[in-house]
Amino acid sequence: MKKKHKVIGITGGIASGKSTVSDYIKSKGYPVLDADIYARKVVEPGSQGLKEIVEAFGEAALNEDGTMNRQQVGSIIFNDPKKRAILNGITHPIIRQKMNEDRDFYLQTTHVFQDIPLLFENGLERQMDEVIVVYVDRAVQIKRLMTRNNMSEADAISRIESQMSLDEKKDRASVVFDNTGTIETLYKQIDDYLQELS
Ligand SMILES: CC(C)(COP(=O)(O)OP(=O)(O)OC[C@H]1O[C@@H](n2cnc3c(N)ncnc32)[C@H](O)[C@@H]1O)[C@@H](O)C(=O)NCCC(=O)NCCS
Ligand SMILES: Nc1ncnc2c1ncn2[C@@H]1O[C@H](COP(=O)(O)OP(=O)(O)OP(=O)(O)O)[C@@H](O)[C@H]1O
Secondary structure, three states: OOOOOOEEEEEEOOOOOHHHHHHHHHHOOOOEEEHHHHHHHOOOOOOHHHHHHHHHHOHHHEOOOOOEOHHHHHHHHOOOHHHHHHHHHHHHHHHHHHHHHHHHHHHOOOOEEEEOOOOOOOOHHHHOOEEEEEEOOHHHHHHHHHHHHOOOHHHHHHHHOOOOOHHHHHHHOOEEEEOOOOHHHHHHHHHHHHHHHO
């Protein structure tokens, strides 16, 4: 009997290593749809998404060239749950619709991965055959986020705490990749997983 193609979610905490996992899986030939990339597309200049964001957050949400001022919007929403819910309400339905269309296209021929930072927060595990959680120790997570984003410890912690705790995500996972160690250790876990999958 023909094997059904799977929809596999990749999630984790901010800076836990989702993109590192996604890039490696892509290099092995699988399609990986990245919610952060869709999130950028739905707020391009001229989009309905950006128009609604300016209505909700004012002109301060814009750079001079008409693109969204990501730093400004980020500094508002990562410190204010109500504002975060407003931004999510504008962006998430459009992101989901576009991602689902692409997922259905790829599913005809292959397994599809979806890298979605807020997968559990948005109850999307129901749409997945499996959910991989990329886990990292909290101290290492704070350090990697501070280094990558050139950010203070307080800002790193407020971003981490605007998401469900990584320990809870780990408990809900069907598969856990532990990325507290080296990249090589991470790749080994992915290789083992992909071997099972094929
Ligand atoms: C708030 C924004 C402007 C910050 O932009 P910035 O370039 O600094 O960060 P980037 O988009 O690269 O996101 C980095 C990470 O932040 C986390 N994050 C982003 N948005 C959210 C959110 N609404 N709630 C919690 N965590 C979030 C995710 O882990 C994401 O991977 C931007 O993230 C955004 O438009 N968010 C709303 C859309 C969204 O929810 N995206 C997440 C995936 S659906
Ligand atoms: N095993 C590792 N050892 C050292 N550095 C790592 C390791 N894994 C990832 N990194 C680094 O940590 C940072 C976060 O990784 P990555 O960007 O893959 O996380 P992410 O979960 O996709 O982040 P975000 O939620 O912000 O999109 C990056 O700078 C990356 O190069």
